[in-house]
Amino acid sequence: MMSNLTPKNIKKLNSKRGLKLFFKEDDMTVAKALRILNYEDKLKKLQEELIKLQQWVEAKGEKLVIVFEGRDAAGKGGAIRRITQHLNPREFNVVALPKPTPEEKEQWYFQRYIKNLPRSGQITFFDRSWYNRAVVEPVNGFCTEEEYRIFMNQVNGFEQMLVESGVRLVKFYFSINKDEQERRFNDIKSSPVKKWKFSPVDQTALERWDDYTLYKTKMFEKTDTKFAPWIVIKANKKMRARVEVIQKLLDLVPYDDTASSQ
Template sequence: MEELTPRNLKRLNSKRGLQLFLSEDDMTIPKALRILNHESKLERLQEELIKLQQWVEAEGEKLVVIFEGRDAAGKGGAIRRITQHLNPRELNVVALSKPTDEEKSQWYFQRYIKNLPRNGQITFFDRSWYNRAVVEPVNGFCTQKEYEVFMNQVNQFEKMIIDSGIRVVKFYFSISKDEQSRRFEDIKSSPVKKWKFSKVDESALELWDDYTSYKARMFEETDTEIAPWIIIRANRKSRARVEVIEKLLELIPYNN
């Protein structure tokens, strides 16, 4: 059990600390302290993110942050924590839906190019062009030829946008099969979350090994020196959210 120092006692006696004990019947002192310590650390990191965004704006930088991972890995929740206190006018969160017939007739990367950031802006991709590296071939949403064309072009595409002055950071959220199954059950049983459960989610566990195979090739061929993959172990959401923010702050040379 964590020591009840004067600082910890002050946290427990705060409005937020008392709220935790009132909101959950099984709340314990160690659990409350873990939550309070996590929220305090997250808040400090979010303050640094504000400085990072101000640096991007002041320097006219362009930043792309990609979030990939299995379904229910926590990508959306991490993006929400990152953007929670940022200036919404200087960022975009892009989660593209199924392509239209017109978009299907275009160069695959074209609809993603439309969403790249202008000077002073950050764009967060909640899934990105890497849909074609894993999700699409696993679920039969593209042909094998379209998949191979993508794999042959993606590194050069990223080199082009990086050479043009766009910083690219690629995160992959990794969870276990058991954890994915548990999260799916939680989503399906929740009246406010069940809308998130899609047909793709429905087959994700059955196709686990196929996802793993395509993911392995994606890492092998697209983990480049200029755009490496950063793997976030995401079985614990709170830890993953802190880690992804810490990595982002570490990678971007803002004035901290």
């Protein structure tokens, strides 16, 4: 550990933010504090690049759709919050749709998602998406086998139409192991400010772990296409996952500084 105490790291630890970490948590260690401080430095730089990306999307009239999927408590919402933290709120939407209304149940399945697609120059983040029908719904009995079959037959065509119509579609899947999901559920249930997040679906997620795995595998096999591939983010470590997903996004979208400055 002493090898980590370079002049640069000592300066970080003695900063206002560094000292605050030690006052905030009784079990804070030097190694943990440095991990947090280095993560925050990296995150800030990436968020500056995200601003450039958003300005490029707006200047070029791009339509960017970013799908976040994964098991419950995998960290999708937290990652979206870090991505959007400093973006212009007028030029992006975060879509987390509730269960469909009786009217929506009578519509074409994709219809309510189409309503939330971005206009020109805008980014839309789907915190869960049409892929509810690929995993969550069949596992929990929220759709029929026929509805699942129809979805799986239509989803690639739907996404191909989006891409061919000028939508940039990025699909992230946040992957955690069973022990980590259980640990996060316990944290959520014991937190006075987070326990509202624990849903009836969450209550059965662990006992249905293998069913989720089965349908997740089918989803990857069917929908990991050349025009809309899945990008898997290993999300057991939240800070690492947030940095990785932002870096992947920046690598995938061919933004540049010149468009945003015109």
